[in-house]
Amino acid sequence: MNRPNEPPTSPTRAQPSVLAALVRTVLRIGQGFSVTFRQIFRKDVTKQYPKVIPPLPPRAHVGRHLLNRHQNGLEKCIGCELCAWACPADAIYVQGADNTEENRLSAGERYAEVYQINYLRCIMCGLCVEACPTRALTLTNNYELAFESRQDAIFEKWQLLEPPAPLGTAPGTEEGK
Numbered sequence: 001m002n003r004p005n006e007p008p009t010s011p012t013r014a015q016p017s018v019l020a021a022l023v024r025t026v027l028r029i030g031q032g033f034s035v036t037f038r039q040i041f042r043k044d045v046t047k048q049y050p051k052v053i054p055p056l057p058p059r060a061h062v063g064r065h066l067l068n069r070h071q072n073g074l075e076k077c078i079g080c081e082l083c084a085w086a087c088p089a090d091a092i093y094v095q096g097a098d099n100t101e102e103n104r105l106s107a108g109e110r111y112a113e114v115y116q117i118n119y120l121r122c123i124m125c126g127l128c129v130e131a132c133p134t135r136a137l138t139l140t141n142n143y144e145l146a147f148e149s150r151q152d153a154i155f156e157k158w159q160l161l162e163p164p165a166p167l168g169t170a171p172g173t174e175e176g177k
């Protein structure tokens with residue numbers, strides 16, 4: 001509040017200069033768009049998949065599981081369910097059964113009568129592989145896992161016992177070319 005006899009304060013002096021405000025606004029807009037402008041002048045990085053499939057490191061384990069066999073053909077899986085218990089996503093279902101002299105499928109006392117992996121749940125963490133006491137389960141480098149139904153995403157034992165097809169040969173890949 002002005003004292004008596006003091007000249008009133010000029011309203012234009014109390015306000016920031018219009019020019020300074022304009023400069024600040026333009027600077028802020030420029031700052032906001034800086035990422036966009038930088039991207040405009042960058043070289044495009046377009047993956048030509050599936051025409052070009054970059055090679056993976058030889059020991060990459062990032063894809064579908066494989067149930068392994070011993071050299072004599074017997075399954076390494078003994079149906080112990082440790083992989084299913086270790087799985088944080090509850091993606092594995094195992095039902096074990098006893099081997100008999102007439103029907104021996106694995107090298108242990110038991111074998112996996114049912115073995116399923118649900119790839120809608122699996123997060124490829126590899127904990128199941130770590131948990132397996134017989135090294136029956138490994139991750140391959142085939143990451144082409146696309147399905148047309150929920151049922152297709154559940155792999156059965158007979159599928160997991162087969163090595164996956166080479167990358168780029170999955171059904172439907174041709175349409176992408």
Ligand code: SF4
Binds near residue numbers: 089091117124127
């Ligand atoms: S890789 Fe991980 S998420 Fe997938 S089945 Fe194994 S433990 Fe479960």
Ligand code: SF4
Binds near residue numbers: 133137
């Ligand atoms: S894959 Fe390994 S951990 Fe899983 S049931 Fe078979 S033997 Fe047990």
